[in-house]
Amino acid sequence: MSKKRILFVDDEPNILSGLRRMLRPMRHQWVLAFADSGREALKVMAEEPFDVVVSDMRMPGMDGAELLTLIQETYPHAIRIMLTGHADEKAILRTVGVVHQFLSKPCSPEQLKAVLDRATALHDLITNDQLKILISRLGSLPSLPSLYADLQRLLRDPDSSIQDVAHLIEQDLAMSAKVLQLVNSAFFGLYKTIDSPSRAVNLLGLDTIKALVLGVQVFTELKTTSSFFSVDALWEHSLKTGRLAREIAISKSDNRELADNSFIAGILHDIGKLILLSTLPDQFEQAVRLAGEREICLHMAEKEIFQASHDDVGAYLLGLWGLPSPVIEAIGFHHRLSDFPEESFSPALAVHIADVLYHQNNGSLLPGCVPELDEAYLDRLGLAGQGDQWQGFWNLLEERSMEE
Secondary structure, eight states, X not given: OOOEEEEEEOSOHHHHHHHHHHHGGGTTTEEEEEESSXXXXXXXXXXXXXXXXXXXXXXXXXXXXXXXXXXXXXXXXXXXXXXXSSOOHHHHHHTTXXXXXXXXXXXXXXXXXXXXXXXXXXXXXXSOHHHHHHHHHHOSOOXXXXXXXXXXXXXXXXXXXXXXXXXXXXXXXXXXXXXXXXXXXXGGOOOSOOOSHHHHHHHHOHHHHHHHHHHXXXXXXXXXXXXXXXXXXXXXXXXXHHHHHXXXXXXHOOOHHHHHHHHHHHHXXXXXXXXXXXXXXXXXXXXXXXXXXXXXXXXXXXXXXXXXXXXXHHHHXXXXXXXXXXXXXXXXXXXXXXXXXXXXXXXXXXXXXXXXXXXXXXXXXXXXXXXXXXXHHHHHTTOTTOXXXXXXXXXXXXXXXXXX
């Protein structure tokens, strides 16, 4: 495998010199390049593309937000990381949906190396040659759902409010009704009637509402009639996996972002199945039948038919859509934690546990195997033997569902 190419962009010579010194021991692992401006970075990338771009935020002429936006449009497969020493809320809002990860200056060599290791692993996941061949067979991937794209743009505006978000949802009557239906279900356990999108946003938070909007739109726009696959059952599975992943994340950390990303990833973790079903239905049915005949998991059968699996396809699409890196990682690695270079609790682990618990309690949605927990990975993280606690979360979720 060729070395990953990483480009650092900063207008301060001392910063670039420091990065060169800091990362010199990694030159056997990565090809490193440095640019002192946004324009220089674009010139360098035009000559030879890079896998990861790490940019400063505040630069004269073209700042980091503008640079990474252009890179997203021109080189969508590049992982984009913002390195900044300034807590600039307005600037950060401009990069929602553009930047995969933020890092604060000063950044320790260990932290930077860990982030770059994860970024290059993610790049391998969403740009492997077999997946490129599969994507070319799809013809064209779905575009980012319009209402979600509008939400992204609204959230970039520092003058927008929760009421603005609610008003946008209210303009789509079907979406408004679906969000209120979900929010008022026992699924969320709010035990109170929510009568407006505004109250829903206030109670659940913007990230949860965004996940619901994106999930509903994707399932609606990609929904297809099939005699061998139930999209409605997949939607129920996805919602419950998201909710359970969020509960598990909350039990392990008070990090709100980790919990929200676990919920979003849980709802979207099987989006690749929808894409394959709606674009290559005959081959997808072949994979489903193969899984049943050999009693293997669907993602294994997909590898034989497509040379890539639904988790690869889902991560690839959401990477192009600019969703947060932890969400993309969770979708891409939830079936194969052994390949995930993260040794702490993450959305990928939360979704893995939630997905396995759903299937162990409900059975598989399709013929084939019932997935099992990656006990070796759990043991490495000191989480072995916590199955009873996680099963308790599942039981509580099912009790709430029964109350509907």
